[in-house]
Amino acid sequence: MITTGEAARLLGVSQPTLNRAVRRGRLRPTLTTPGGHRRFDSAELSAALYFEGPE
Structure with a gap:
């Protein structure tokens, strides 16, 4: 399991972008x-x- 910050870095996006992707499903x-x-x-x-x- 990785944190939101680590996931964002893995995907090459910012944390707000990752959080937005989660909110949008x-x-x-x-x-x-x-x-x-x-x-x-x-x-x-x-x-x-x-x-x-x-x-």
Whole structure:
């Protein structure tokens, strides 16, 4: 599991862009902690980038 910041760096986007993609339903966090922090699976993010391509 990786943090929002790490996920943004992996995808080559800013954190606000990643958060916007989550709000719009384009990406889904693998886990949301009780404190509301999102965690992502790096393999799933890589697959999403492969299928959708960079924006």
